[in-house]
Every structure is written in structure tokens, then in C-alpha cells.
Amino acid sequence: GAGVSQSPSNKVTEKGKDVELRCDPISGHTALYWYRQSLGQGLEFLIYFQGNSAPDKSGLPSDRFSAERTGGSVSTLTIQRTQQEDSAVYLCASSLFGQAGYTFGSGTRLTVV
Amino acid sequence: GIQVEQSPPDLILQEGANSTLRCNFSDSVNNLQWFHQNPWGQLINLFYIPSGTKQNGRLSATTVATERYSLLYISSSQTTDSGVYFCAGSVNDYKLSFGAGTTVTVRA
Numbered sequence: 001g002a003g004v005s006q007s008p009s010n011k012v013t014e015k016g017k018d019v020e021l022r023c024d025p026i027s028g029h030t031a032l033y034w035y036r037q038s039l040g041q042g043l044e045f046l047i048y049f050q051g052n053s054a055p056d057k058s059g060l061p062s063d064r065f066s067a068e069r070t071g072g073s074v075s076t077l078t079i080q081r082t083q084q085e086d087s088a089v090y091l092c093a094s095s096l097f098g099q100a101g102y103t104f105g106s107g108t109r110l111t112v113v
Numbered sequence: 114g115i116q117v118e119q120s121p122p123d124l125i126l127q128e129g130a131n132s133t134l135r136c137n138f139s140d141s142v143n144n145l146q147w148f149h150q151n152p153w154g155q156l157i158n159l160f161y162i163p164s165g166t167k168q169n170g171r172l173s174a175t176t177v178a179t180e181r182y183s184l185l186y187i188s189s190s191q192t193t194d195s196g197v198y199f200c201a202g203s204v205n206d207y208k209l210s211f212g213a214g215t216t217v218t219v220r221a
Contacts, residue, residue, distance in 0.1 A: 031207060043199070043211040045114075056208065089154065101146060101161035102209070107154060 002026075004105035006092050012111045013082055021077045021108045025094030032075050033095075033102065034067060038088040046090075049075060082112045115140045115204060119212035126190045126219045134185040134198055134215045141178050142202035146209065147185050150197040159185070159198075190219045 005024040013019050025032050034046040045059040049069040060066070064083075069075040079086055089109050093102040116139035126132055136147075147159040160167050160174045162183065167174055171190075176183040183202075187194055197216050201209040 033207075033209075042213050043201075045208050045210075048207050050207075059208070091156065093156075101158050102148075103158060104148075104156040 004092055004094055004103050006105035006108050008108060009106060010109045012113060015084060015112055016081055018078065018080045019082055019110065021090050021110070023075045023077070023092030023105060025073065025075070025092070026103055028096070029094035030072065030097055031095045032069060033093045034075070034077050035091045035093065036088045037091060043091070046077070084112050086110060087112045114208060114210040115142065115202060117200060117202060117210050117212035119200060119215050121215060122213065124215055124217045126217065128190060128192060128219055128221050130190050131186070131188045132190060132217070136183045136200035136212055138181040138202050140204050141181055142204050143178070144206070144209065145176050145183055145200065145202040147174055147183070148199045148201065150199065150214070152196055192219045192221055195219045
């Protein structure tokens, strides 16, 4: 597509439920990134994909977080047993290769109640 | 990751004014990007500028990698320039470290 598409744009979930966030990168972009932005905070790196591989998962906050990418395209970030501190805007970005300009999606605003 | 310091944290401008935003890095980066986050939260890539100078309309940026800083210039500011400006960098790495941002408010 023309840009990075994320869905849903907003998600309200109850504490303890699982959520899945989806990212459709720009076609042909081999690198895909997930970041998190909490209210009043900066951008926190979560995970990076090169193709379908995730060489660095060190940014994932806990083992409740996981992500996958299939077909070198769509990526899903899953949060299990959500907690209130997971509330944030989850941003996905893609780039043509590992060190090139990022294009961000509009984000998914997650609220855990 | 590297440490990224942005200044000033806040900037209020009258429409038409010029301004300079600065970004300092704790190490020499080889991947440096500037972003604008508009009031609706969308992050727009302004520049990919690991070194040198680039211009895009009323915006320009200069990076001096050996001295570990980058500057973003806004000329003839408009109300649509309001938002938060982030710089981000990495060293031989894909993982960008972001600064805390400069919040720019342009008043008509």
C-alpha cells in the first residue's frame, strides 16, 4: 500500500484479556519495527524484523509480549494477559532496509481498563 | 542504545518566525532521522540525514556526525508546523533511539 497501515486504530480491553495489533508495512519494505509511546513519554523500541526474522527481541517489556511477521509483510504484535501499564500507543514503522528512513503508521491506541 | 538529548524542550513561535532545534548524541551515529508528530499523533519522517545538509521546502537539517549533533531549521513558520519534533539515531544498528522531543507551538 501507499503507507503503513495499522489496525485497529483504537482498542479498549479489560485487564487480563489478550489483544492482537496488526501492521501492514509499505510493499517492498524489508524492515519492520514496533515502538510504544506512553502518555507524555518518548518512543520505546519493542522489536525489529528483517524479512520474517526478528534478530532483536530485547525491547519486549515482558514475556507477555510476542510478535510475528509472515510472508515478509504483515506483522502482528500480541499482548497476553494485558495489564494497565500496557496502555499506550503502539506504533509500527517500516523501511526499505535496515538503515533507511522510517515510515510510521498511525498507531493503535490501547487502553486497558 | 545511545543517549539523545533535544533542545529546547518547548518553543513558542509567532507565525513567520524562524527557529533552530538541536539534537545531541552520546555517540557518532550513522543513522539519524528527524520526525514531526502532528497534534493528531501521526509521525512524519522529515529527514534521513546521517551527515551533511538537506532541505525540504521551509525545513532544512544539518548533521555533523563527528561532533555528534544535528540541527533542524524551520523558516517562516506556519501554524501547521506545530507539534512535537523528534530526532532519533543509531550506531551500526537498526534500533533508533529517540530523544524526548521539542514541542513547537506556532501562534497566528
